[in-house]
Amino acid sequence: MRSIFDYIWKIISVLLLFSVTMSVDAKSKSEERPQKTLYGVFVDADILHPIFHLFNHDRMGLNADIQIDLWHKLYPTLTIGYDWFNASDEYSYPIAANNNLYKVEGLYFKTGLLYNIWKKDYSKALNPMAFLGVNYGCSPHFQYTIENYPINNEYWSAKNTTFQANGHTTSHWGEVVGGVKAPIAKNFCMGFEVMYKFLLHIKDQQSGNNLIHQSYSPGFGDKESGMWGFRYTISYFFHL
Amino acid sequence: MKVHRENRTYQRIFCEAIVSLLFVSALFSSCVNDHCNENMYAPLNIGFYSEMDTSQQVGFQFIVTQGVGTDTAILATNIFDINLTLNPNQNTSLFAMGFPLPETDWCIQEEKNHFTSVSTGRSYTLNGTINDDIYLFNDQIEDSKKFLRMEDSFFVFQKIKFDTLKITYDCTLEFVSAECGCRNTYKLKTAGFIHQGTGEAIISNPLIDSQNNEKHIRLYLENY
Numbered sequence: 386m387r388s389i390f391d392y393i394w395k396i397i398s399v400l401l402l403f404s405v406t407m408s409v410d411a412k413s414k415s416e417e418r419p420q421k422t423l424y425g426v427f428v429d430a431d432i433l434h435p436i437f438h439l440f441n442h443d444r445m446g447l448n449a450d451i452q453i454d455l456w457h458k459l460y461p462t463l464t465i466g467y468d469w470f471n472a473s474d475e476y477s478y479p480i481a482a483n484n485n486l487y488k489v490e491g492l493y494f495k496t497g498l499l500y501n502i503w504k505k506d507y508s509k510a511l512n513p514m515a516f517l518g519v520n521y522g523c524s525p526h527f528q529y530t531i532e533n534y535p536i537n538n539e540y541w542s543a544k545n546t547t548f549q550a551n552g553h554t555t556s557h558w559g560e561v562v563g564g565v566k567a568p569i570a571k572n573f574c575m576g577f578e579v580m581y582k583f584l585l586h587i588k589d590q591q592s593g594n595n596l597i598h599q600s601y602s603p604g605f606g607d608k609e610s611g612m613w614g615f616r617y618t619i620s621y622f623f624h625l
Numbered sequence: 626m627k628v629h630r631e632n633r634t635y636q637r638i639f640c641e642a643i644v645s646l647l648f649v650s651a652l653f654s655s656c657v658n659d660h661c662n663e664n665m666y667a668p669l670n671i672g673f674y675s676e677m678d679t680s681q682q683v684g685f686q687f688i689v690t691q692g693v694g695t696d697t698a699i700l701a702t703n704i705f706d707i708n709l710t711l712n713p714n715q716n717t718s719l720f721a722m723g724f725p726l727p728e729t730d731w732c733i734q735e736e737k738n739h740f741t742s743v744s745t746g747r748s749y750t751l752n753g754t755i756n757d758d759i760y761l762f763n764d765q766i767e768d769s770k771k772f773l774r775m776e777d778s779f780f781v782f783q784k785i786k787f788d789t790l791k792i793t794y795d796c797t798l799e800f801v802s803a804e805c806g807c808r809n810t811y812k813l814k815t816a817g818f819i820h821q822g823t824g825e826a827i828i829s830n831p832l833i834d835s836q837n838n839e840k841h842i843r844l845y846l847e848n849y
Contacts, residue, residue: 475803534806535807536713538714541714594798595797595800597799600804
């Protein structure tokens with residue numbers, strides 16, 4: 386447990402160091418006004434989830450976004466992503482079952498607005514930035530597959546049967562985002578983001594006499610404990 | 626030149642940060658709520674009331690119930706209400722229920738299966754077994770009446786009123802979550818005893834799920 390706190394402390398230290406570096410750097414610049422409204426567009430790709438996939442083949446996620454740089458201050462964003470997750474082994478299902486399966490997959494979209502809280506050098510097209518923002522996320526038609534969940538009724542001596550279902554449903558959530566991004570080469574940036582997510586709704590599906598709730602949503606994660614999300618991005622900045 | 630040096634600084638910072646971030650994000654990203662915190666049992670709760678004074682709840686030393694079609698009789702003791710499981714494969718459940726009447730008789734055992742009342746001289750014969758503690762007897766005088774044996778310093782025989790409660794309902798199979806699996810919930814439609822003279826069943830709360838523990842059926846019993 387102590388090593389976890391060591392790592393968290395290290396991150397905080399790095400962020401502080403980063404902020405001090407940036408502040409000093411920014412203070413040396415003269416205060417200027419934005420020279421134009423639209424500086425350019427970032428295209429970001431997340432590399433964190435593909436790395437996870439190398440270690441956990443039951444989980445695969447890809448996402449990318451575009452961020453429009455307005456006055457080096459506001460960044461409207463649009464994210465598209467795809468998650469595939471065989472969650473069967475992740476849950477401690479209490480009844481011993483034969484190969485019970487719970488799998489979700491689907492596209493998701495996010496749109497939001499980031500605000501750059503770092504001091505800006507308006508003379509440059511590409512600046513380091515630290516941002517806070519909000520996102521609205523939606524997975525409009527994700528697929529679920531449920532297989533071999535036992536239906537037990539010992540009192541009525543009913544034959545042991547299993548529950549099977551598949552279909553599509555919808556989820557919505559919100560996010561509060563914080564992160565940093567800095568140029569590392571010409572027009573290329575690296576950045577990381579931390580997201581605090583809160584679920585707005587996952588639509589239950591009624592099929593005949595069956596009512597199906599979901600435990601997981603692409604883009605959001607586990608319904609009960611998927612509050613935190615992370616991205617590590619490589620970006621290319623298109624000057625406009 | 627200066628821009629190049631700045632970029633190298635950012636690269637170094639990000640290299641340090643990525644190792645830490647990967648570790649922490651791996652911890653958080655793989656988090657799922659992997660234990661079931663839901664109550665997966667959705668029982669039918671039945672309360673007992675007096676038909677003479679409908680506000681008065683009736684308590685019993687014991688009640689015997691058995692789902693018609695099952696092998697298991699349930700003996701519930703010292704109760705004002707009882708939880709039963711409806712049959713999820715049918716839209717109707719029948720429960721044989723035995724309510725002890727106030728009348729009791731103290732007996733001595735003469736032979737293995739024959740008991741004689743101390744006060745009236747009546748003879749009782751073992752007629753069947755419900756479980757290890759409950760035995761059914763025939764009264765030699767009132768042939769159809771059945772009694773339940775309770776063990777004390779004497780054998781205490783108590784007359785039981787038997788009837789069958791018939792309940793109709795709609796059943797929904799609910800997939801609660803990946804960690805909890807499936808449970809059945811019900812919406813009650815009708816309830817009542819199939820014979821006259823036992824009492825009346827009133828549905829007070831038709832929805833049976835694990836969230837709602839309010840009494841679903843109130844039985845207003847005669848003779849109590």
